[in-house]
Amino acid sequence: xxxxxxxxxxxxxxxxxxxxxxxxxxxxxxxxxxxxxxxxxxxxxxxxxxxxxxxxxxxxxxxxxxxxxxxxxxxxxxxxxxxxxxxxxxxxxxxxxxxxxxxxxxxxxxxx
Amino acid sequence: xxxxxxxxxxxxxxxxxxxxxxxxxxxxxxxxxxxxxxxxxxxxxxxxxxxxxxxxxxxxxxxxxxxxxxxxxxxxxxxxxxxxxxxxxxxxxxxxxxxxxxxxxxxxxxxx
Numbered sequence: 001x002x003x004x005x006x007x008x009x010x011x012x013x014x015x016x017x018x019x020x021x022x023x024x025x026x027x028x029x030x031x032x033x034x035x036x037x038x039x040x041x042x043x044x045x046x047x048x049x050x051x052x053x054x055x056x057x058x059x060x061x062x063x064x065x066x067x068x069x070x071x072x073x074x075x076x077x078x079x080x081x082x083x084x085x086x087x088x089x090x091x092x093x094x095x096x097x098x099x100x101x102x103x104x105x106x107x108x109x110x111x112x
Numbered sequence: 113x114x115x116x117x118x119x120x121x122x123x124x125x126x127x128x129x130x131x132x133x134x135x136x137x138x139x140x141x142x143x144x145x146x147x148x149x150x151x152x153x154x155x156x157x158x159x160x161x162x163x164x165x166x167x168x169x170x171x172x173x174x175x176x177x178x179x180x181x182x183x184x185x186x187x188x189x190x191x192x193x194x195x196x197x198x199x200x201x202x203x204x205x206x207x208x209x210x211x212x213x214x215x216x217x218x219x220x221x222x223x224x
Contacts, residue, residue, distance in 0.1 A: 001128060003204070006118040007212070009220075016113060092115070092219035099211035100119070107204035108121075 003104040007093055014058040021055055022089045024048060025082060028064055034076040059085075115216040119205055126170040133167055134201045136160060137194060140176055146188040171197075 008018035015021075020041075027037035038048035056063050063082035068074045078086065120130035127133075132153075139149035150160035168175050175194035180186045190198065 001121050001123045004120045004122055005208070008116050009113050009216075010116055011113045088219045092215050095215040095219065096117070096208075096212055099215065100208055103204050103207040103211065104121075107200045107207065 001104075001108060003100050005096065005100045007096055009089070011058055011060075016055050016059045017085065017089050019093065021051060022086060022093070024051060025063060025078060025086045026090075028052075028076055029078050029083070029086065032075045032077055034064070034066075037076075061085075113216075113220060115212050117208065117212045119208055121201070123170055123172075128167050128171045129197065129201050131205065133163060134198055134205070136163060137175060137190060137198045138202075140164075140188055141190050141195070141198065144187045144189055146176070146178075149188075173197075 006019070009016050024037055024041050024043075027040045028034055031037055031040070034048060034052075035045050038045045041048060043051075052064055061081045062079045063085065064076050065079050066074055066076045118131070121128050136149055136153050136155075139152045140146055143149055143152070146160060146164075147157050150157045153160060155163075164176055173193045174191045175197065176188050177191050178186055178188045
């Protein structure tokens with residue numbers, strides 16, 4: 001048997017961060033491009049943008065910022081707040097995964 | 113912000129226990145009746161039975177046993193294995209909820 005966990009964070013009952021959205025933000029951070037981030041997620045640009053805008057609206061903060069123009073066109077990157085929330089979410093997620101494995105072993109140890 | 117967690121347990125990639133199924137088993141234990149347990153879950157008898165049979169099949173153990181006849185008709189109760197797994201799942205679930213709250217505070221403490 002193995003434990004499975006799905007995590008997310010709500011604010012006022014609305015989704016603000018989840019594994020899926022954290023992954024999308026991570027791709028933005030890694031690529032500097034919402035188009036590339038969307039492609040890595042198998043999402044349309046419009047849909048990826050909508051997910052980020054929804055999270056921003058529900059949180060009340062900006063998570064990404066776009067720079068227009070320059071050589072090669074604009075870039076999108078995380079705001080300082082976006083970077084901090086992503087780092088916090090990843091820390092939270094990793095810690096909970098460790099906890100879940102330990103608690104599962106404690107509760108079901110004799111089953112394995 | 114508040115953390116949300118969904119937990120379940122798989123065996124060989126198949127669902128064996130979840131909060132929902134644990135709740136159904138708890139109602140069987142509490143009422144001694146699959147019909148009443150199904151009603152408390154808002155499920156048809158057939159659907160509740162199917163969920164338990166599926167969990168038993170995926171686990172390879174019996175979780176409930178029915179006694180036919182007697183005054184007032186048959187009863188359904190958990191097998192000793194079913195009781196043990198339910199108790200283990202509840203312990204696991206409770207422990208993880210405590211962990212998730214703590215990890216969330218540790219990771220996002222300054223947000224609250």
